[in-house]
Amino acid sequence: MSEHAEVLNVKKTEGPQARARIKDLPRNVWAVGLTSFFMDISSEMVLNIVPLFLSNVLGVQTSIIGLIDGIAEAIASILKLFSGWLSDKTGGRKWLAVAGYALSALSKPFFYFASSWELIGGVRWADRVGKGIRTAPRDALVADSVTPKTRGLAFGFNRAMDKAGAVLGILIAALAVWLTQKSSIQLTKPTFQMIVLISLVPAFLAVLSLMIGARDVVVKGQRAAPKFSLRGMGKPFNTFLVIVGIFTLGNSADSFLVLRAQDLHVSVIGILVMLAMYNLIITLVATPAGSLSDRIGRRKLIIGGWLVYALIYFGFAFASQGWQVWLLYVTYGLYFGLAFGTTNAMVADLVPENLRGTAYGTYNATVGLLAFPASFIAGILWQGIGSWNGLGPSAPFLFGGMLALIAALLMAFWMPKKGALKGEASTD
Template identity: 25%
Template sequence: MNKNIYSLALVSFFTDFASAMITPVLPIFIVYILNDGVDKLGVVIASATFVSYIFRILFGYLSDKYQIRKPFLIVGYLISAISKPLLAFSNTYQSVALLRSIERMGKATRSASKDYLISTYSKKNESGKTFGFHKMMDIAGELFGAITVFCIFYFYGSSEDILRNIFLLTIIPGIIGVFIVSFFVQDEHKKTENKKYQFEKKDFKLFPTLFFYFSFLFFMMGDSYFIIVAKEEGYAILFIPIFIIVLTLTQTLTSYYFGIISDKKGFNKVLFFAFLMGIFSMIAMKFSFIWIGFIFLGLFTVASLNAIRSYISINAINKASIYGVFYGGIAVFSSLGALSFGYIWQNFGQENALIFSLIGTVIIFILVLIKSKKEIFNNV
């Protein structure tokens, strides 16, 4: 693989290291330290998710139109590195939502350009393999971040001061990531002919598949809610990072494999499997099989992302723009889904929220099966 692929993977490793130090802490911080309800957690998730993904449309457009890549990477990673530690000074869910939105703006700034560079530096017919490797490094960073939080909880406890200090410590891996992207990632030197920005006809053919994926995400319960379910089932805060370790380890061990399978067998089969794992994850949580639920969630996350990103890489003409639309769809559907799930949980209970998600995901799964059964079961 191209050396820039390795450099970008290292940047993602350290950035996701910092992010994973926040993942097991933030839901606990909002619901049990700030004493806000699950619906307020939904507001934080929704606002951060919306900002993170909707602005990728803008930056995907700018990346394609002006062929600017590396500057977006540097600015995006720098915003994320600086904003994460500021969570240590938050005392309301509104301030948490604001800071998370700023941090996610950094991700929005860099994501389309990053995916474009990965696609550009990928060898022919190896996009799934390359994205699988990159995702593996993403998740490896998350794994080490979660292990770090577990060690802190184990040796120092999980008091409010400890949680706030964890937020502060994220500055270290974050700045390392900024340094690597600034000095070890090369921009794309080849410039294509500057033409009027537009979607090609082939690009529009990707939209139906993307819509099914977005709809599934609307009903899919996010990892923050998985954490709260585990806490409500009686698990101590010490064990929360272990669940994230299980989640990320599952993704680390399977990401590269799913990338190769996507290249060889087609993205439809991988996406079908991913949806099935998403449904199984929520069934497991409903019946209190917490460990199994996190494993299935990991399989859903890594398989679906590898399949969709490889699909776009192979079929899109204006790649960065389609990646922007992809992330924009996630913004709308995931944020509305998080708000809906949090509202139902807070007002009608955890059980009804899970049933809502299960019914929705099963319906989408059946529709995908009907639409793509020939592609899914061909040469199985």
């Protein structure tokens, strides 16, 4: 059965009272989910301990760690915009996504040889270039493969698969740490290098899963090369971008959450188990949350997720013991499970089918470009510069929590309540 026929089949099985089921999702959604599962096994094993390697082994300051993360996302952002537009122009989502995953997989072995923050940064940036190439075409491929009534479920399922891989990857890393250095507070270089080597296998399995399992979908509408125009995407989408941008400016890299845990004397093994539990919460929440957004609207789920985020960040600001950070980080998974996949689904609600790749590129570029100042500001605030002097590690979390509250209020009272397209699912 062709992928287009599978989409039609899903439509036929949807009655007015029917609730979409995971098993009814088409082949592409499963292929992308499996790819996300394998790549996150690989990425979460390594990327979560990169800030610890930078801090513990290389003695790098938090401002530099924030700079590395910020530049990584900024570099990827430009490519997300271009690759999304290119996938609209050519109609070829799959091979752009495969190329992006392949580049990320090929970059990972170089972490093994990195001995300075500049080299770590270079490898990190190459990995993000791969993410920049693949993200928008991959998300557009998922949106092309399902109907509006199953869009939230599809993106929630993809997020759940992604985070299930993260759970497994982090547990593998935790086992490696336990076998090599037990419950030490500081990460060692040999442990880091061993984890890098293990991560290579699932990285290449991710590439094979998408290469073999996915197919491009022909969607209605002409595949003329779209001109990039925010005005052409409509006011609801532009309003959505502004609100997401405000939230993102306070959403610094999770490296700072990891460093906050270590700052309060949580061991490396304790951090990895904490991260595994956090990702497990996302895995359990994301799919039912996505399905719920198909029935009650995206807005409510996003607002709820952002309010949870604000409370968690305020908790990080005032935490004084390691167990408090541990509990907060695990609960942080509720935000991700509720809001992240739902915002991805909302993008497709707001734009025409032939602009989906460009819209996902624009959305991801906005988030990625703002991740640079977000992480750099967080690093500076952590070191107690300017009007935040004296707050130390609490400052970036207070800043992020306040912006999340502002974004939630704007989503509640400024965001248009209906999708921009006739026949699309409501976004309220």
